[in-house]
Amino acid sequence: MTDAFLPYGRQSIDEADIRAVVEALKGSHLTQGPSVGRFEQKLASLLDAPHVSAVSSGTAALHLAYAALGLGAGDEIITSPITFLATANAARHLGAEVSFGDVDDCGNLDPDSVEPLISPRTRGIVAVHFAGLPADMQRLRAIAERHGLWLVEDAAHALGARIGVTPVGACALSDATTFSFHPVKHITTAEGGAVSTRRVELKQKIDRLREHGIERRPAPDSEGHYGYVMQELGWNYRLSDLGAALGISQLDKLPAWLRRREQIAQRYRAGFAGLDPLLLRCTPLPQGRHSAHHLFPVLIDFARLGLTRGAVMSALKQRGIGTQVHYIPVCDQPYYSKRKSSDCPNARRFYSSELSLPMYSTLTDADVERVLAGVSEVIERRTTAVVYAKGP
Numbered sequence: 001m002t003d004a005f006l007p008y009g010r011q012s013i014d015e016a017d018i019r020a021v022v023e024a025l026k027g028s029h030l031t032q033g034p035s036v037g038r039f040e041q042k043l044a045s046l047l048d049a050p051h052v053s054a055v056s057s058g059t060a061a062l063h064l065a066y067a068a069l070g071l072g073a074g075d076e077i078i079t080s081p082i083t084f085l086a087t088a089n090a091a092r093h094l095g096a097e098v099s100f101g102d103v104d105d106c107g108n109l110d111p112d113s114v115e116p117l118i119s120p121r122t123r124g125i126v127a128v129h130f131a132g133l134p135a136d137m138q139r140l141r142a143i144a145e146r147h148g149l150w151l152v153e154d155a156a157h158a159l160g161a162r163i164g165v166t167p168v169g170a171c172a173l174s175d176a177t178t179f180s181f182h183p184v185k186h187i188t189t190a191e192g193g194a195v196s197t198r199r200v201e202l203k204q205k206i207d208r209l210r211e212h213g214i215e216r217r218p219a220p221d222s223e224g225h226y227g228y229v230m231q232e233l234g235w236n237y238r239l240s241d242l243g244a245a246l247g248i249s250q251l252d253k254l255p256a257w258l259r260r261r262e263q264i265a266q267r268y269r270a271g272f273a274g275l276d277p278l279l280l281r282c283t284p285l286p287q288g289r290h291s292a293h294h295l296f297p298v299l300i301d302f303a304r305l306g307l308t309r310g311a312v313m314s315a316l317k318q319r320g321i322g323t324q325v326h327y328i329p330v331c332d333q334p335y336y337s338k339r340k341s342s343d344c345p346n347a348r349r350f351y352s353s354e355l356s357l358p359m360y361s362t363l364t365d366a367d368v369e370r371v372l373a374g375v376s377e378v379i380e381r382r383t384t385a386v387v388y389a390k391g392p
């Protein structure tokens with residue numbers, strides 16, 4: 001008898017999702033059609049945001065948000081090094097430079113690291129809600145206001161997270177928030193993303209830029225055709241109607257999925273509380289910030305444990321437990337380190353101790369206990385040598 005392998009994250013698709021996509025396939029619009037508007041409205045009400053634009057990916061969402069905020073060649077943004085590459089790459093595609101701050105114990109951008117990086121070229125700050133836990137938005141907002149900068153939230157990990165009672169995405173403290181609906185995230189549209197904002201002119205600009213820069217005319221012109229005008233250069237960043245139909249169906253399940261993720265996180269925390277905190281600890285829980293638990297990161301002192309991260313990962317893999325590392329600091333990727341050196345000791349330390357454990361809503365209680373037992377065994381080195389033997 002073998003238990004199924006538990007990856008660190010996975011999507012969940014049910015019969016209702018399949019029916020929704022089949023219905024959309026039978027419709028007249030396969031690309032941006034009626035489901036896209038409905039998906040945007042449903043997201044807007046969930047996020048408590050007046051404006052949402054659905055787009056083709058989380059990367060496109062970042063690119064459009066930065067472009068709509070006017071980011072361009074010669075400008076700079078400041079962001080966290082503990083993120084997926086797209087947060088920085090989207091700025092580089094507009095010709096802007098990226099300065100990397102450092103992170104706090106949660107893996108979120110440390111406001112103290114931001115202010116020293118501000119230069120006359122700095123235009124904006126991009127917070128990344130690592131693992132689903134909101135960054136310190138109040139302090140980042142204060143810095144942005146003091147220096148006349150915009151503030152964007154990369155909430156690819158944080159659909160369903162809250163600061164107090166306010167959903168991340170409401171943009172109470174930011175100019176725009178971006179989401180990803182890649183299959184590993186909370187809900188999926190296969191590929192997809194969204195931008196939310198309270199600023200109507202940003203919403204209008206994002207909607208134009210996602211469609212080549214086109215503005216559609218509501219009435220026919222004097223030549224009798226329904227024309228369109230293009231005043232600026234955009235992209236094709238449309239979400240398909242199939243993806244939007246899937247997204248609408250997935251959103252129905254989000255509240256239950258978030259509750260399940262919260263239960264799993266609490267069980268992990270309670271279980272790991274019995275381990276030596278010098279060997280393994282969970283990230284802190286800042287007051288008033290509620291994680292959406294996209295990932296469950298633990299921080300392990302591999303040197304003290306006397307095992308490499310690779311050895312721990314393969315020992316867990318032998319127990320059917322998948323893990324992943326989030327993230328190599330983006331500033332240390334050759335593309336970025338060649339451009340400029342960054343001073344982010346906390347991010348490097350965070351990266352060198354981070355391990356993301358299985359976290360998704362379809363994990364059963366038995367799966368969670370298996371992860372707890374497997375991790376505890378490896379951390380306490382209660383096992384036979386064969387488990388630690390190097391693979392081929």
Ligand SMILES: *Cc1c(COP(=O)(O)O)cnc(C)c1O
Pocket residue numbers: 057058059060083084086087128154156157180181182191192193
């Ligand atoms: C997934 C992710 C993105 C990019 O989203 P895609 O939909 O894959 O383009 C951006 N930022 C972060 C933090 C992510 O995790």
